[in-house]
Amino acid sequence: MRDRVWITLGLIVFLVGITYPIWFNNAAGVRAEAPVLRKPVKGPNCVAPLEYMRASHMELLTAWRDEVVRQGNRRFVAFDGRTYTMSLSKTCLDCHDNRAEFCDRCHSYAGVSPYCWDCHVDPRQARTVRAWAGRPQAEGWAR
Amino acid sequence: MSMDRKTFLKLGGCGLAAAVAGNKLAGLVQIAGGQSAPGEKTLRASRWAMVIDTRKCQRADGCDACIRACHEAHNVPSIPDPRREIKWAWKDRFEHAFPELETSPLPGDVRERQVLLLCNHCANPPCVRVCPTRATWKRQSDGIVMMDWHRCIGCRYCVAACPYGSRSFNWFDPRPYIRNMHAEYPTRTRGVVEKCTFCEERLAEGRLPACVEACPEKALVFGDAADPNSEVSQLLREQFALRRKPELGTEPQVFYLL
Amino acid sequence: MFMFEKAIVGSRRYWVWVACLLGLIVAGLLAYLRQLSYGLGITGLSRDVTWGLYIAQFTFLVGVAASAVMVVLPYYLHNFKVFGKVTILGEMLAISAVTMCMLFILVDMGQPARVWNVVLHPTPNSIMFWDMISLGGYLILNAIIALVTLRAERNAVAPPGWVKPLILLSIPWAISIHTVTAFLYSGLPGRPFWLTAVMAPRFLASAFSSGPALLILLCMIMRRVTWFDVGREPIQKLGLIVTYAMVVNVFLVLMELFTTFYSGIPEHRRHFEFLFVGYQGQAQLVPWMWTSVGLAVLALLLLLVPRYRHNDRLLAVACVATFISLWIDKGLGLIVGGFVPTPLGTVAQYFPTLLETLITLGVWAFGLLLITIFYKITLSVREALAY
Structure with a gap:
């Protein structure tokens, strides 16, 4: 029965830990903003509605x-x-x-x-990669 | 927009599976109110095959146009360590290509020849037999031994099963080693097996395999071995051709003229 | 329900041992994280030797798992009472071994996150599919049998009747796991070293000597470090099984050697040459293979002469020799020897790397931890009954 204190304390620590992101973000005033997406260049038609x-x-x-x-x-x-x-x-x-x-x-x-x-x-990435690819790289962890 | 949201979701969700099953016979699938269709320009054959004329493939300058074209077209990395190399096509000594002829007397310069090696697209491929996920399979329509890099779990059973060393495994991320990465073809990720696919993506656009197109000596002939009028069939009728390890019963579809 | 509570009380020595194993497991886990992020390039494997230490351990441990049948069969089928106390130990060894097998397969995969694809796209033409079924089934069978019989033992009642058919089923199932594992190799047209019908029988013979050898050693260790003594007779009977199986194993190896060297077919011969004398100047496995041969000869000598076998110390030496000899044979020679020379006739090198070895040790440590926990529970149950 003496363990009751420890168990309760442990549960509280656990709950605080797991809910930390929620109240921290609330306290810091962080609001979820819906992402703003870049519109496609070639008009509104897509392959499906x-x-x-x-x-x-x-x-x-x-x-x-x-x-x-x-x-x-x-x-x-x-x-x-x-x-x-x-x-x-x-x-x-x-x-x-x-x-x-x-x-x-x-x-x-x-x-x-x-x-x-x-x-x-x-395709964009391919252009940038091309700029630095081709140089030999150390294999690191391999023998 | 003729459909409401509900219909789309139904089509997209569980409905998709049913649609796939329903259209299996037609070989086509309904997706989001649209439908897939075979390519219009696709080159077709019952059994794609390649004939490699090793006599023509002996330029003194050590030409490797076919290999470069292939590796460039498929974002194949150039890994300096030969133990971790990725290669779809490569040249090797005659006795490595045909180890069973190692001690046989051979005419002329045959033994000194460098031989172009690639996946044999066997009619009876051991790699397909062993794959536990059908990530590699033989396309019934034209005999190409295909690869699905989305599905491969990297067990390398196919590498152990291939009697020709035609399969490469990505021991690490290949991207840093790709010289000219382009978006027309995917790269591979670490942990999957890859190999030549007879350029099925080019055949779908009505083009011949990159290696065949690139060969300055026209030493590579590609065609339908099931069509008696194809150039491949004619060559094989007129000349004696070798296949690699025919005694294993794998029925390679790459033929070598000596 | 699982009597796990009995595993978290123990002597200081018990906890030191568990801590050591946990340390090895953590080290292996860290090494595996490195493999996950970099790829299998951290191993010594290459395009020519694509399977190595991991798959070799898998193959060897399937044998250890299958060997449980060597105590289950006499006890349940022939009512051989002497094995009453070791049968459950054999089953628990099998559970641990199969778990290790599965972990070794997992760490060998290039895309472990996609392991479910094997179930999503079931492919009966692949032996690996059947291996998954046989190993999974064997694990479930043994887990149920061991748990139910141990609970019956705790409650001092006979095991429920419904478990008997499962036990009987587990006997052919044990044979099947190692047969199917042999088929993984022996059905490949391009690998002459593995292409032999004697592969499955040889696997079984070597399994039935190395597995019981390990069980003998575990019983002897338990006798030294715990109150529990399985008794002299079961150990001697197990020793007899090791003897017969080892003789059959060596016989089958000699069959293999005769066919290979009398026929003289180069594709078959050169693999043995690579292993025992070196090929094209490559002889990395030669000292290992001869060590294996030497230990096998020593083991046979000690096992075959009754005077030696009846001596517990010499029997222990024989068991260690058997185990190491067969581990080298199956855990190194079989896999690497199948890949070298390559199908193109070239030789390749394979040395396990440090990280690869750490991962391997981590999996072994995990298996040993399972055995420790299972045996601890069993012994606690028996201790409670004894008082």
């Missing part, structure tokens, strides 16, 4: 991915009859030409880190 894209673009991208990689189908006839090439780097980033101010801004706001860019290349 705006609402769908906002909510479910990841599902469309996954479906595109499977169609291209596993079925070998690369063309997409959109809901409005327009035809696109199913390609993240070539089609999506052609309009949304600034990944940092479009994809990343919203993703970091939502706290998600999709792994698209581990492999897919943002």
